[in-house]
Amino acid sequence: MSSVINTNVKSIVAQNAMSVNNRSMSKAMEQLSTGKRINTAADDAAGLAIANRMTSQIKALNQSVRNANDGISMMQTAEGATKEITNMLQRMRELSVQAANDTYGTTDREAIKTEIDELASEVTRIAENTQWNGMSILGGGASYDTMTFQVGTEGDSTSSITVAFQAMDSTALTVSSLDVSSNSDAQASVIDIDAAITAVDQFRSTLGAKVNRMTSAADNLANVAMNTSASRSQIEDTDYAQATTELARTQIIQQASTAMLAQANQQPQSVLSLLK
Known part of the structure; x- marks a missing residue:
């Protein structure tokens, strides 16, 4: 050497x-x-790209869960109000049945009508003051309408759930001017109130179905987000x-x-x- x-x-x-x-x-x-296993693109360029796409997906999924929960809260608020409206309508029906009995005179029926009118006003007050995030969702000339909740990560109709809110004030339910001054008028009022109760019940059923659907959507989104996070962890952690x-x-x-x-x-x- x-x-x-x-x-x-x-x-x-x-x-x-x-x-x-x-x-x-x-x-x-x-x-x-x-x-992190991947801190720069030099560590694993392909892995970094995949992990970034997964991060975007996870953030969108988590936001979609929040969107679904907000929608559920809105519909539960509306459903709670319609429950009280139903109570008011049932009392109005009870009074109308009472007024249909000819054992009651004019003065008695006027007293009954006074209570019915007050209940109708309360129905309208509940409808007009039921709000979520400043939006009136049960009518009264405010912003009730069809609402779309984004519960997916894509920009198409498959990622959203649409809910049609309805006006629930006494005018929309046609119970704002009930007449019980006679037997026949009181009976007609019973028919009108029955129609109003049916309309409210149908709306409540729709809300319940939408809440169940949105709850399932939120659970599925959370599960997908969890699995995607686990997959990302395998790549970058x-x-x-x-x-x-x-x-x-x-x-x-x-x-x-x-x-x-x-x-x-x-x-x-x-x-x-x-x-x-």
Whole structure:
């Protein structure tokens, strides 16, 4: 083996080995400190792209769950109000049946009508003041209408659920001007109130069905988001068992490389002994 001074090949080899090992050690330390296997595109370009797409999907799924829950809250608010309206209508019907009995005179029927009118006004008050996020959802000339709830991640009709809200005030239910001044008028009022109760019941049934559908949609979205998050974790998160093993390996190699570099740097000194 030749003895040279200007070029210490062993030292260069040791330095290169240390440089490569230091990069591996730094990468292991970065993965352990960030909890991410992929921190830059250089770590895994394809994996980074897939993980980013999954992140977008997860965020959209989580927002869709919130959208569904907001829709459920809105419909539950409407359903609670219609329950009270039903109570008012049932009392109005009871009074109309009472007024249909000819044992009651004009004064008695006027007293009954006064209560019926007050109940009709309360029906309207409930309808007009039932709001969600500032929107009147049961009528009274405000913003009741068809509403669309985005419960999916795509921009098409398959990702939404539409709910048609209805006016529930006494005018819309045709019970705002009931007449119970005679037997026949009171009987006609009973028929009108029955129609109103049926309309409210049908609307409540629709709300209940939509709530159940939206609840199922929210549960499914949450499940998909959970599974997508698990898949993303497999791609981008640090495997701590593997990373700690890699860190220990590179630290040992670093210590050995440092020792070998020190010996390689001492090699030219042996040439001096030939000059003595």
